[in-house]
Amino acid sequence: MINRRDVLKAGVGGVMSLAAWHARAYAAATDQPLRVALIGCGWYGKTDLFHLLQVAPAEVVGLCDVDRQLVNEAAELVAQRQSSRKSPPTFGDYRKLLADQRPEVVLIGTPDHWHCLPMVEACKAGCDVYVQKPICYDVVEGQAMVAAARKYKRTVQVGLQRRSTPHLLEAREKFIDSGLLGKVAYVDIHSYYGGPGDFPPNTQPPETLDWDMYVGPATWRDFNPGIHPRSWRACREFSNGQTGDLCVHMYDAVRYFLKLGWPKRVAATGGSLMRSPDSNINLHDTQTALFDHGDVQVVWNQRNWGENPDPEYPWGATLYGDKGTLKFSVWSYDFIPKGNGSKEHRKALEEREQYPEDVQHKATELFAAPGTRAHMRNFLAARQNGQLPVADIEQGYISSACCIMANLSMELGRELRWDAAAGRVIGDDEANRRLARTYRGDWIHPTPDNV
Numbered sequence: 530m531i532n533r534r535d536v537l538k539a540g541v542g543g544v545m546s547l548a549a550w551h552a553r554a555y556a557a558a559t560d561q562p563l564r565v566a567l568i569g570c571g572w573y574g575k576t577d578l579f580h581l582l583q584v585a586p587a588e589v590v591g592l593c594d595v596d597r598q599l600v601n602e603a604a605e606l607v608a609q610r611q612s613s614r615k616s617p618p619t620f621g622d623y624r625k626l627l628a629d630q631r632p633e634v635v636l637i638g639t640p641d642h643w644h645c646l647p648m649v650e651a652c653k654a655g656c657d658v659y660v661q662k663p664i665c666y667d668v669v670e671g672q673a674m675v676a677a678a679r680k681y682k683r684t685v686q687v688g689l690q691r692r693s694t695p696h697l698l699e700a701r702e703k704f705i706d707s708g709l710l711g712k713v714a715y716v717d718i719h720s721y722y723g724g725p726g727d728f729p730p731n732t733q734p735p736e737t738l739d740w741d742m743y744v745g746p747a748t749w750r751d752f753n754p755g756i757h758p759r760s761w762r763a764c765r766e767f768s769n770g771q772t773g774d775l776c777v778h779m780y781d782a783v784r785y786f787l788k789l790g791w792p793k794r795v796a797a798t799g800g801s802l803m804r805s806p807d808s809n810i811n812l813h814d815t816q817t818a819l820f821d822h823g824d825v826q827v828v829w830n831q832r833n834w835g836e837n838p839d840p841e842y843p844w845g846a847t848l849y850g851d852k853g854t855l856k857f858s859v860w861s862y863d864f865i866p867k868g869n870g871s872k873e874h875r876k877a878l879e880e881r882e883q884y885p886e887d888v889q890h891k892a893t894e895l896f897a898a899p900g901t902r903a904h905m906r907n908f909l910a911a912r913q914n915g916q917l918p919v920a921d922i923e924q925g926y927i928s929s930a931c932c933i934m935a936n937l938s939m940e941l942g943r944e945l946r947w948d949a950a951a952g953r954v955i956g957d958d959e960a961n962r963r964l965a966r967t968y969r970g971d972w973i974h975p976t977p978d979n980v
Contacts (some may be wrong), residue, residue, distance in 0.1 A: 556833075557805055560803070562588040562612075563587040563588070563633055564590045564630070564632045564633045564634070565587045565588065565591055565634045566591040566592070566627075566634070566656075567589065567591075567592050567594070568593045568602070568623045568636070568638070568651075569643065569661075570592055570594040570602075571594070573652050573757045574594075574603075574636065574638020574639070575603055575892070576892060577636050577638055577901065578648065579886070579893075579904055580901045583884055585909055586903070587634075588613055589611055590617055590630045590632050591619075591626040591629070591630040591632060592607065592617050592866070593620040595743045596738045596743075597621065600619045601619060604616045605618075611908065612770075614928070622742070623646075624698050627654045627656070628654075631655075633657065634657050634658070635656045635658050636660075638661050639661075639764040640743075640762075640768065641665075641762075641769065642666045642767045642769050645670035645673065648660050648674050648685070649677040649933045651769075652677040652678055652680075652980075655683075657908075657912045659676075659685075659686045659687075659905070660682075660688065660922075662688050662689050662778070662928070663928075665933070667933060667965050668934065668952075668964040668965070669977075670965070671929055671933075671977055673975035673977055673980050674924070674926065675922050675926050677975070677980040678979075684918060685806070685925075686904065686920055686921070687920040687925030688920070689920040690900040690904040691778055691782040691900065692904070692919045693903040693907055693920075694877070694897075694900030695877075695900065696862060696878055700855060700862040701786045709853060709864070710848060710850035710864075711851040711853065712851050712852075713825065713848050716825065716847065718783060718846045719830040719845065719846075720776070721844070722771070722775070724810070724833035727808050727810055728810065731753045731971070738752075740752045743819060743838050744969065746968040746970075748966070749766075750767075763812055764812070765811045768812070771812075772816060772829070772831065772934065773929070776818070776932050776935070777929055777932045780820065780928055780931065780932065781928035782846065783848070784927070784928060785830065785919075789822050790929060792821050793823060794821045795819065795934045795935050795944065796821070796938050796943075796944035797819070798816070798817055799815055799816030800815060800939065801814055802814060813936075815830065815831060816830075816831040816935070816936075817830055818939070819975045832874050841863075842858050853867050853870070859894075859896050861874065861877060862874070864924055877899075880902075884902075937940075937963055937964075939958065
């Protein structure tokens with residue numbers, strides 16, 4: 530395997546040649562294309578699948594979504610993309626897909642409340658899994674997912690691709706690993722993006738959408754045309770909001786770069802401070818959360834209203850060291866040394882010329898595509914070599930669970946002290962009861978003991 534230092538030394542041209550090398554190496558090591566299935570055919574599900582098809586010979590053997598129109602559109606696009614030009618079979622239930630098609634790799638790009646159950650079933654079916662972040666809706670789901678991956682000996686990569694993003698890995702090596710940043714004691718991670726406007730009135734779901742299956746194990750919410758397909762993150766029933774969406778990315782990158790494990794405590798304040806009481810958006814628009822790692826304090830600031838205090842970094846992280854300051858985002862990084870040293874600025878790598886199909890698929894985030902491709906290559910190499918991927922399910926669980934606990938702390942109005950060995954909040958029975966929500970209907974909540 531080629532290590533990260535070699536990639537960084539190779540530069541942009543080297544990264545491109547390494548991408549080709551990985552594809553050739555994978556093809557040489559396998560006799561048949563990888564049998565791949567996608568569960569959740571919306572925006573990032575298709576994006577992840579298309580990036581996988583760019584870096585490895587694969588045959589998509591199944592697509593699953595509760596929206597028939599969405600899954601049929603995805604099948605047409607896949608037929609244009611994969612080398613066989615075959616249109617894959619489509620399904621409305623992930624369990625039937627797993628039973629009928631027996632894929633080797635499953636990608637999960639569903640809304641957050643639908644990450645856990647398909648991942649556990651895919652592991653049971655002998656599949657390796659690439660699951661989007663946050664891995665879970667509640668903490669116990671995450672514990673069950675780690676247990677399933679270990680019990681069935683499956684490789685599971687989480688879509689926390691900041692761990693594989695070229696310009697961020699360069700910043701890590703140049704300023705953190707080298708010591709130029711010095712000792713870091715405080716980190717600000719933040720989002721100053723605006724939130725969604727109120728939804729229109731509820732209506733009946735379209736005939737092509739199985740809304741009962743969409744809600745699945747979540748608390749019931751009537752269909753609203755504003756929710757599907759892209760605004761489900763504004764629903765507390767399906768999501769942990771920007772904390773579970775944007776905070777988890779930056780918090781996970783900071784943990785990775787600074788080699789941080791679990792925090793000692795999580796404390797958060799905030800709420801829906803700017804919305805009217807009768808709004809049908811039921812998630813917070815303001816939050817400040819502390820992840821206390823002892824000698825490193827990581828603070829999340831979310832404000833979906835007012836002015837953005839840092840226009841170049843509306844969503845990002847700032848690491849404060851005693852020798853300088855490092856700011857990074859998905860678009861760039863800036864290093865500002867203490868004193869009279871030279872500042873450094875770098876933009877994110879883009880590969881639109883090498884991968885013109887990124888531009889053709891207008892939903893592609895061009896700034897994220899190189900990192901996602903590298904993340905997919907890391908996933909494939911890990912499953913071949915029997916190693917843990919860079920964003921292994923346990924690391925995804927830690928970052929996801931901490932963000933979920935930030936919301937729980939905010940809702941309870943008190944800090945949560947975490948016992949990582951026991952997987953419980955210390956001395957808080959109510960908080961521990963809320964580590965797992967009650968599943969709706971006949972759906973059974975997975976636990977580490979029943980996977």
